[in-house]
Amino acid sequence: MFRQEECRLRRMEQSDLDLVLRWRNSERIRQAMYTDHVITHDEHHAWFERVTRNNVTMHFVFECAGRPLGVVNVVDIDRSNLRCVWGFYIGEEDAPRGSGTSMGYLALEYLFEKEGFHRVIGEALADNEASIKYHRRLGFVEEGRLAEHVVKNGRYTDVILFAIIDRVWRAMKDNLAAMIFTRSA
Numbered sequence: 001m002f003r004q005e006e007c008r009l010r011r012m013e014q015s016d017l018d019l020v021l022r023w024r025n026s027e028r029i030r031q032a033m034y035t036d037h038v039i040t041h042d043e044h045h046a047w048f049e050r051v052t053r054n055n056v057t058m059h060f061v062f063e064c065a066g067r068p069l070g071v072v073n074v075v076d077i078d079r080s081n082l083r084c085v086w087g088f089y090i091g092e093e094d095a096p097r098g099s100g101t102s103m104g105y106l107a108l109e110y111l112f113e114k115e116g117f118h119r120v121i122g123e124a125l126a127d128n129e130a131s132i133k134y135h136r137r138l139g140f141v142e143e144g145r146l147a148e149h150v151v152k153n154g155r156y157t158d159v160i161l162f163a164i165i166d167r168v169w170r171a172m173k174d175n176l177a178a179m180i181f182t183r184s185a
Helices: 014-024 041-051 099-114 129-137 166-180
Strands: 007-011 058-064 067-078 083-090 119-125 141-152 155-165
Touching: 007 099, 014 041, 014 067, 058 099, 067 099, 083 099, 099 119, 099 129, 099 166, 119 129, 129 141, 129 155, 155 166
Parallel strands: 083 119
Antiparallel strands: 007 058, 058 067, 067 083, 119 155, 141 155
């Protein structure tokens, strides 16, 4: 368990790019992504330059006890309908158990309570059981399936769609926090 005050999300910065690229290019992360090619340094920096100039994405680094552990990306931000799509990963293979759930909690807390979103959408490759369980643990419900939506390993793969709305988040957040975080002394 973590002390909540030791964990935080912060905006991704230029100085994070080499670490994030190392994480993103690891086989473990690439196999769970829509695009699974090895990303070049130039491609990664061009992506960051592009996303820092728009208002439809946000990119965060998750830290615990000052150690960067993962990434949360928020894309397809629709301020008119107060919805967005999130993606995430724990980059450090030796991250403490529960890091992902802590990261998800902080991201949802930020998206619903600071940004005021009504709905957060998630997607998981149909064979990514860990991501499917993760979404359910955080209160997301399965809303559909996109049949043969992406090509992975030379074959078409389904994508499962999830969503959580703000009232569901607010009803469960205290219980979720009690399961994730230790109380401060």
